[in-house]
Amino acid sequence: MSSLKELCSGLPLDPLPSNRGRDPDVPHAPIRTPNLTADEERLALRNALRYFPPAHHATLAPEFAQELRQYGHIYMYRFCPTMRMRAHPIDQYPCRSRQAASIMLMIMNNLDPAVAQFPQELVTYGGNGQVFSNWAQFRLVMHYLSEMTEEQTLVMYSGHPMGLFPSLPSSPRAIITNGMVIPNYSSKEQYEKMFALGVSMYGQMTAGSYCYIGPQGIVHGTMLTVLNAGRRYLGSSDLRGRVFVTSGLGGMSGAQAKAAVIAGCIGVIAEVDEAPLRKRHEQGWLMEVTSNIEHCIKCIREAKNSKTALSLGYHGNIVDLWERLLLEYEKTGELLVHLGSDQTSLHNPFNGGYYPVQLSFRQANQLMVTDPSRFRTMVQESLRRHIMAINKLADAGMFFWDYGNAFLLEAQRAGADVQKVGGGATEFRYPSYVQHIMGDIFSLGFGPFRWVCTSGDPQDLAETDNIAATVLEEISANVSDRIGQQYNDNIRWIREAGKHKMVVGSQARILYSDQKGRVCIALAINQAIADGRVSAPVVISRDHHDVSGTDSPFRETSNVYDGSAFCADMAVQNFVGDAFRGATWVALHNGGGVGWGEVMNGGFGLLLDGSEEAAKRARLMLNWDVSNGVARRCWSGNSNAYDTIQRTMEENRQLRVTMPFPVQDEHVLDRALQG
Numbered sequence: 001m002s003s004l005k006e007l008c009s010g011l012p013l014d015p016l017p018s019n020r021g022r023d024p025d026v027p028h029a030p031i032r033t034p035n036l037t038a039d040e041e042r043l044a045l046r047n048a049l050r051y052f053p054p055a056h057h058a059t060l061a062p063e064f065a066q067e068l069r070q071y072g073h074i075y076m077y078r079f080c081p082t083m084r085m086r087a088h089p090i091d092q093y094p095c096r097s098r099q100a101a102s103i104m105l106m107i108m109n110n111l112d113p114a115v116a117q118f119p120q121e122l123v124t125y126g127g128n129g130q131v132f133s134n135w136a137q138f139r140l141v142m143h144y145l146s147e148m149t150e151e152q153t154l155v156m157y158s159g160h161p162m163g164l165f166p167s168l169p170s171s172p173r174a175i176i177t178n179g180m181v182i183p184n185y186s187s188k189e190q191y192e193k194m195f196a197l198g199v200s201m202y203g204q205m206t207a208g209s210y211c212y213i214g215p216q217g218i219v220h221g222t223m224l225t226v227l228n229a230g231r232r233y234l235g236s237s238d239l240r241g242r243v244f245v246t247s248g249l250g251g252m253s254g255a256q257a258k259a260a261v262i263a264g265c266i267g268v269i270a271e272v273d274e275a276p277l278r279k280r281h282e283q284g285w286l287m288e289v290t291s292n293i294e295h296c297i298k299c300i301r302e303a304k305n306s307k308t309a310l311s312l313g314y315h316g317n318i319v320d321l322w323e324r325l326l327l328e329y330e331k332t333g334e335l336l337v338h339l340g341s342d343q344t345s346l347h348n349p350f351n352g353g354y355y356p357v358q359l360s361f362r363q364a365n366q367l368m369v370t371d372p373s374r375f376r377t378m379v380q381e382s383l384r385r386h387i388m389a390i391n392k393l394a395d396a397g398m399f400f401w402d403y404g405n406a407f408l409l410e411a412q413r414a415g416a417d418v419q420k421v422g423g424g425a426t427e428f429r430y431p432s433y434v435q436h437i438m439g440d441i442f443s444l445g446f447g448p449f450r451w452v453c454t455s456g457d458p459q460d461l462a463e464t465d466n467i468a469a470t471v472l473e474e475i476s477a478n479v480s481d482r483i484g485q486q487y488n489d490n491i492r493w494i495r496e497a498g499k500h501k502m503v504v505g506s507q508a509r510i511l512y513s514d515q516k517g518r519v520c521i522a523l524a525i526n527q528a529i530a531d532g533r534v535s536a537p538v539v540i541s542r543d544h545h546d547v548s549g550t551d552s553p554f555r556e557t558s559n560v561y562d563g564s565a566f567c568a569d570m571a572v573q574n575f576v577g578d579a580f581r582g583a584t585w586v587a588l589h590n591g592g593g594v595g596w597g598e599v600m601n602g603g604f605g606l607l608l609d610g611s612e613e614a615a616k617r618a619r620l621m622l623n624w625d626v627s628n629g630v631a632r633r634c635w636s637g638n639s640n641a642y643d644t645i646q647r648t649m650e651e652n653r654q655l656r657v658t659m660p661f662p663v664q665d666e667h668v669l670d671r672a673l674q675g
Contacts, residue, residue: 030352032072129204179590209587347595548629582617
């Protein structure tokens with residue numbers, strides 16, 4: 001078992017570690033099918049060997065070639081550390097910079113087997129959200145971070161550490177880009193080749209930016225989504241006896257079971273892979289599990305009638321479950337489902353993100369490798385069946401929404417009936433949870449703000465929970481009813497967070513807040529560190545899925561209607577602006593959520609250490625990090641964003657935003673165009 005000091009000492013070369021291969025006791029990523037030519041295979045191997053002196057090439061080349069042919073990628077399993085990956089307390093990391101140590105802590109949390117979906121393939125969540133491309137990169141990054149000073153910046157190219165470059169103490173300690181591909185070449189097919197060659201990487205959102213905190217983040221987001229869906233579609237926040245059906249219990253989607261129970265409803269989640277189903281049950285997030293669809297229907301009916309909160313995992317295909325619920329309605333007239341969604345990883349539909357109903361889990365894993373073309377056809381057939389059942393249940397009164405996982409986008413590409421009559425390019429028959437259910441919160445400046453207590457001490461987390469709740473309670477006393485509801489949902493969440501036992505990995509918390517709340521919470525936590533009420537520094541961050549962080553026309557920016565929904569200036573400007581306003585590290589990614597080539601998104605990490613400098617950085621950076629996106633949404637014509645940025649300018653006289661003048665008389669346009 002190696003120590004942190006050994007882990008940070010660089011690539012172990014003398015001697016080479018033994019090649020233990022893949023650990024059969026942990027889940028593994030699906031086999032990739034990059035379809036490389038002989039010349040491309042040669043190039044992939046040459047690229048991998050660049051990390052090692054020529055004396056080792058004869059030993060490493062054959063095993064790297066075998067990995068490439070057997071798994072579709074060179075992960076360098078030989079260099080996977082033997083020590084258990086987890087977020088150690090910040091003071092245990094060998095380093096010259098505490099900021100660098102905070103990045104090391106966050107990287108190790110992303111690769112903790114309790115957190116990561118496929119830890120040996122360096123995948124944190126989403127089926128293919130990589131932290132790094134291979135284990136040599138991990139070891140080099142840890143070494144660089146351990147030696148870095150406050151006048152150096154680590155530059156990361158799609159998992160590859162380009163090196164330490166001289167910079168200012170005020171500069172970020174790490175600049176991360178993932179998947180920055182020339183637009184004409186940003187196809188999923190090209191991606192598979194580029195990843196196999198080791199030259200690009202899909203970092204999802206918070207996998208490649210080292211800011212994932214386990215499924216807690218999406219527990220919170222899903223809880224708010226379900227509550228708001230109840231208010232909007234069922235006319236009530238009381239969800240007792242209401243049934244919510246969805247799919248996916250793997251990485252982020254594993255949160256759905258917990259979120260349903262916290263919201264008070266009956267959550268029924270289908271999952272084809274037994275491993276995550278078992279993991280969520282052992283965690284206590286799933287209350288019951290069944291592979292018998294008739295027993296599943298019986299449990300739903302009983303919980304519905306008794307109005308008992310329940311999280312029920314169905315080990316089977318979601319299409320079978322939807323079709324069985326439809327059959328029950330057609331036979332008895334009883335609609336057993338009120339709310340529906342989907343969290344299969346359809347950003348990655350043909351490589352393990354979606355399993356067609358016609359095949360067993362094992363058969364699907366085989367076919368996607370042996371006959372990718374036939375597998376693609378079966379996925380699209382399955383999606384058409386999937387939508388057909390949902391459409392009929394929706395016609396009967398069920399309310400369905402898209403959870404931003406490219407479900408409706410891929411269903412449309414498969415030829416399913418999801419078109420919205422008279423809808424725009426980003427609109428479908430069913431709403432996006434961002435567009436409709438969450439109440440346009442991004443235009444109000446609300447989004448996912450999070451922090452990690454680097455001491456690893458639950459007492460520090462409890463103290464920061466109390467600080468955050470107190471801050472929000474003080475602010476909420478003087479806001480409008482609409483904003484007050486957002487605050488109240490989050491105050492309830494944070495006050496109850498401890499009892500729901502949602503910490504997986506690092507001692508972390510998430511809540512949704514607007515600009516004022518984020519700044520006030522960060523400053524209050526920083527002061528608590530200075531006073532000694534919190535024992536060690538705290539990293540603040542957010543999901544990339546936020547007000548300003550993501551340009552995604554089928555999710556985060558799906559309600560931008562001025563023609564700029566497919567433009568990515570906002571996300572890029574946010575990355576740059578965070579970098580020079582004080583972030584400890586920043587990241588910009590192609591892909592994330594909806595998939596490669598569909599999104600540009602970015603995020604940050606900022607270390608609060610109790611200093612005046614940290615307070616200055618937090619105030620400056622967090623204000624920009626929200627106002628940027630609100631200003632863009634305002635310019636696109638969003639009235640909520642207009643009001644929000646107007647208030648922000650009144651509170652901060654240094655902020656001056658170009659405000660739009662709406663066309664008040666449509667006849668002006670008609671006359672001009674007719675002329």
